[in-house]
Each structure stands twice: as structure tokens, then as C-alpha cells.
Amino acid sequence: MSVEEVTQKTQDLTVDEAKPATVLSDPKEFQLKHPLSSKWTLWYTKPPVDSSESWSDLLRPVTSLDTVEEFWAIQNGIPKPFDLPIKSDYHLFRNDIRPEWEDEANSEGGKLSYQFKNKRHNIDDLWLRTLLAVIGETIDEEESEINGCVLNVRKAVFKIALWTRTTNLNALTNIATKFKQVLQLGEGEKLEFYNHRTSNSGHAPPTALL
Amino acid sequence: MIRYTEEELLQLRPTEPVKPNFDVDEFNAIIEKVKEIQEAHEEEFSHFRRRSSHHHAKPKFKHLKPKITTDEEGWSTLETAPAVRRKSVAEEEEPTIVIAQETLKVKPNKHISSSRPADARDIVADKPSKAFNAFAALESDEEEEQE
Numbered sequence: 001m002s003v004e005e006v007t008q009k010t011q012d013l014t015v016d017e018a019k020p021a022t023v024l025s026d027p028k029e030f031q032l033k034h035p036l037s038s039k040w041t042l043w044y045t046k047p048p049v050d051s052s053e054s055w056s057d058l059l060r061p062v063t064s065l066d067t068v069e070e071f072w073a074i075q076n077g078i079p080k081p082f083d084l085p086i087k088s089d090y091h092l093f094r095n096d097i098r099p100e101w102e103d104e105a106n107s108e109g110g111k112l113s114y115q116f117k118n119k120r121h122n123i124d125d126l127w128l129r130t131l132l133a134v135i136g137e138t139i140d141e142e143e144s145e146i147n148g149c150v151l152n153v154r155k156a157v158f159k160i161a162l163w164t165r166t167t168n169l170n171a172l173t174n175i176a177t178k179f180k181q182v183l184q185l186g187e188g189e190k191l192e193f194y195n196h197r198t199s200n201s202g203h204a205p206p207t208a209l210l
Numbered sequence: 211m212i213r214y215t216e217e218e219l220l221q222l223r224p225t226e227p228v229k230p231n232f233d234v235d236e237f238n239a240i241i242e243k244v245k246e247i248q249e250a251h252e253e254e255f256s257h258f259r260r261r262s263s264h265h266h267a268k269p270k271f272k273h274l275k276p277k278i279t280t281d282e283e284g285w286s287t288l289e290t291a292p293a294v295r296r297k298s299v300a301e302e303e304e305p306t307i308v309i310a311q312e313t314l315k316v317k318p319n320k321h322i323s324s325s326r327p328a329d330a331r332d333i334v335a336d337k338p339s340k341a342f343n344a345f346a347a348l349e350s351d352e353e354e355e356q357e
Contacts, residue, residue: 062232077227137211137216138215
């Protein structure tokens with residue numbers, strides 16, 4: 001083979017660029033995953049069906065996730081809020097923070113909450129939007145002020161709340177503004193903020209309306 | 211810090227189901243079981259629940275208005291329905307004496323001639339506390355003299 005022929009052969013060669021498969025190109029064998037800023041743990045509170053069951057029996061971690069692909073696999077597999085039994089709760093919390101005010105990471109913070117009294121509300125969509133805002137870290141721009149988010153399914157209402165690390169009013173005001181957009185609330189509608197230190201004794205009134 | 215907008219995350223949503231990293235069937239089975247128990251419990255206690263008019267039309271109660279008549283002198287009289295009815299019945303019905311046509315059989319009281327008092331308290335009242343014994347009285351006098 002002459003030099004010209006070899007040169008020609010080399011020029012004809014095309015190197016296949018080995019693009020890794022994504023969840024969109026190959027849902028079963030995908031390699032490319034999009035990492036999240038933190039690991040998140042999904043918790044579920046099972047409604048009590050027996051008087052002997054305590055709070056610690058009912059609250060259980062379901063699974064953890066740290067990529068966008070894992071998030072969608074879990075989200076598409078578990079029941080949506082509207083399909084959950086009454087007295088159920090979903091909690092998505094950063095790292096290993098327990099969804100309890102006694103946890104050290106929560107003890108100095110509080111929760112920003114909104115109660116949807118009309119159960120015909122599109123709660124599935126609003127809860128998904130909350131989850132996306134939390135794992136995408138788009139609610140608090142400067143620091144990770146958000147510890148987690150909680151959904152409560154009750155007989156007459158749904159509640160969605162963000163749990164914060166501190167009670168800093170400036171930070172809370174910014175978070176509340178974005179959270180209201182996520183929940184598609186109107187100008188006149190207010191979020192209730194409960195400081196964990198003061199609200200853990202019975203039905204205390206909200207610390208602030210934002 | 212890695213950030214994703216809602217739109218970016220939605221673009222990565224798979225169209226086909228992807229197996230999650232835990233036993234999702236077991237989790238869904240727990241939730242279904244809880245729902246079944248709650249439904250059974252709801253059905254069981256639905257009979258005991260007080261009827262609520264919160265979600266439905268309120269029950270209608272018929273309130274009878276009292277009838278008040280005012281005479282020429284200005285006196286008002288309250289006439290309630292039952293009183294009117296009683297009066298009219300009394301006026302319509304003539305007093306009649308009903309004579310029994312049947313012979314009544316009366317069972318005689320076997321104890322009617324008994325000397326036993328009817329009331330137990332009479333026994334206490336009538337019975338002397340102690341019968342007078344003349345001989346006993348004489349004996350007691352003799353004893354006193356001897357002493």
C-alpha cells in the first residue's frame with residue numbers, strides 16, 4: 001500500500017464520538033446523570049391504623065437521591081398527593097436531617113406554610129413545583145437556607161411548607177416571595193411562618209405572616 | 211452550588227418509567243393497604259355519625275304560628291291548636307252514660323273476715339305492751355314486805 005493510499009485511508013476513517021446515553025435516549029441503560037447540589041432524603045408519615053403505633057413507628061425514610069434522574073424515577077413511581085390516604089405526609093429533607101423540629105439542623109429555624117382549603121386545587125402540580133424549586137435550589141439564591149419541604153394531607157385541607165435553617169427575617173421575606181410564585185398564590189395571600197422554638201407547644205399562632 | 215430551573219428539570223423528565231432505587235411496589239402496597247383500612251373504618255362508623263347540614267341543604271322545620279285573636283275591647287287571646295281541638299271535641303260529644311251489659315265476676319276475698327289487721331302498724335298500736343297479771347302483782351307486794 002502506497003503512502004498516498006494510507007493517507008487516503010486515514011482521512012476516510014471517522015472516529016465515533018462515544019456520547020454517553022442519557023435518561024432520555026436510553027431510560028434503562030443511561031450513564032449520564034445530572035448531580036444535585038445536595039443529597040435529599042424522602043420520608044413518609046404513614047397514617048395510624050392502630051392505636052399502638054407511635055410517631056416514630058409512622059415516620060420512615062423511603063429513599064435518598066442525589067441526581068435529577070433518581071428524582072424523576074422516584075417521583076414517577078410513588079403516589080401523587082391526591083392519591084395519598086388522609087393523615088399522610090411526604091417530607092423531602094437535605095442530607096440526613098430528620099423532618100422533626102428536634103433535629104439540630106431545624107431547632108433554630110421554622111417553617112413557611114400555606115394551607116389549601118379547597119381540595120380541588122391542583123395539589124399534585126403545586127407539590128411537584130415545590131420539589132423542583134427545592135432540589136433545583138432556586139428558592140434561596142445566596143445560601144442553602146432551605147432544610148426541606150413537607151406536604152400534609154388532611155381531611156379537609158392540603159398543606160405545603162418549607163422548613164428553614166434560621167429565622168432571619170430578610171432571608172425569609174425573599175424566600176416567601178419566591179415560594180408564593182411557586183405555589184401560584186395571589187398578591188393578597190399570605191404565608192404563615194412558625195418559629196419551631198415557639199410553635200412546638202400546641203396550636204400556637206404563626207410567628208409572622210409573609 | 212449546582213442549580214437547575216424548573217424548565218431544565220422538566221426537560222430531563224423521562225417519558226418512559228424508570229426503575230427507582232428502592233422497592234416502590236412495596237411502598238405503594240403499604241399505601242393501598244392504609245387506604246383500604248381507612249375506607250373500611252369510614253364505612254363502619256358512618257352509621258353513627260351525626261347528620262351534618264354543612265354540605266347539604268338544611269332540614270326544614272315547620273314552626274306553627276300561634277293564633278292570636280283580638281276582641282273589640284282590645285284583649286288578645288292566644289289560642290293554641292291542642293286547646294282548640296279539645297274544646298271542639300268536648301262540644302261535639304254529648305255526655306252519655308254507658309251501662310255495662312256484662313256480668314262481672316268478682317272473686318271474694320278469703321281474708322275479708324280475718325281478724326288479722328290490715329296494717330302492720332295497727333298491731334303495734336293495739337297490742338298492750340304487757341298484760342296485767344293480778345297474781346304477779348300480789349307476789350311483788352309480798353316480796354317488798356319481806357325485804
